[in-house]
Amino acid sequence: MKVLVATEKPFAKAAVDGIREIVEKNGHELALLEKYTDAAQLKEAVADADALIVRSDKVTAEVVEAAKQLKIVVRAGAGYDNLDLAACTAKGIVAMNTPGQNSNAVAELAIGLMIYMSRNQFTPGTGKELKGKTIGIHAYGNVGRLVAQIAKNGFGMNVIAFDPFVPAEKLEAEGVKACASIEELYANCDFLSLHIPATAETKGSIGKKLVGSMKKGACLVNTARKEVINEDELIEVLAEREDIKYVTDIAPVKVDEFKEKFGARFFATPKKQGAETAEANINAGLASANQICDFFATGNRKFQVNK
Ligand code: 3PG
Secondary structure, rough: OEEEEEEEOOOOHHHHHHHHHHHOOOOOEEEEOOOOHHHHHHHHHOOOOOOEEEEOOOHHHHHHHHHHOEEEEEEOOOOOEEEEEHHHHHHHOEEEOOOOOOOOHHHHHHHHHHHHOOOOHHOOOOOOOOOEEEEEEEEHHHHHHHHHHHHHHHOEEEEEOOOOOOHHHHHHOOOEEOOOOEEEEEHHHHHHEEEOOOOOOOOOEEEEHHHOOOOOOOOEEOOOOOOHHHHHHHHHHHHHOOOOEEEEOOOOOHHHHHHHHHHHHHEEOOEEEEOOOOOHHHHHHHHHHHHHHHHHHOOOOOEEOOO
């Protein structure tokens, strides 16, 4: 079988070497398409691939259409909003993700961004410490849970969380106060760390009402997806509330307006960096290769997301 790794933002070399080893050891062939600049290149490369590994690369209906032999696509990472699941399902293609494999990298970045903003983006002036502050975790999945634990155990922060899919008892058992509503979460934290996926329900859901209710001097930290933010409302609320900060690993569509209007109260990484560590690349890349080989060998669909 031909396994194509198509990454506009390439994996670390060690990850590619590891993927190759797994693929070849299982009797398959590896093809690489890195740093491509046009979807046409992806369509051409995927034409004769049996399996596809991607990161945030967009696997659109057109890409799926061009993939004449594709049986499985694995998003090496957590969020699979870049895959057209309906198109995959319609062609009988199995879509998977690799949950948890890059979580630690994202969690560490969330903490790093909090420190960066608390210390005035490392410019001269008096900053603030994380110790004793309250962090709100919006969605207690793999990343949210790690951020919570690092914040609590490493920085002595108070942790509160809201996740309708996680029982309050589980949160409380891990030293995290469960909020009864999303409103309660936003109104009671100094830092809000976003970990919701981008879905039809969550897109544009974080706006004026929630951010405007945050405590004085609060900071919104986004290592999730830019799509969950209502940018116009966030611009409005940051203009009204001169004490609030926004830091994001995913530059907003209106990044120039944010920069111009909010200066040091806003920061966006130049390119999404959450999962950009050698460790995360190796974890997610090798997991993808193993999942594909296992699928071909035994039909294992454990991490399928288009069921
Ligand atoms: C994820 O959903 O796993 C992260 O957003 C990682 O994205 P990346 O592979 O493009 O860095």
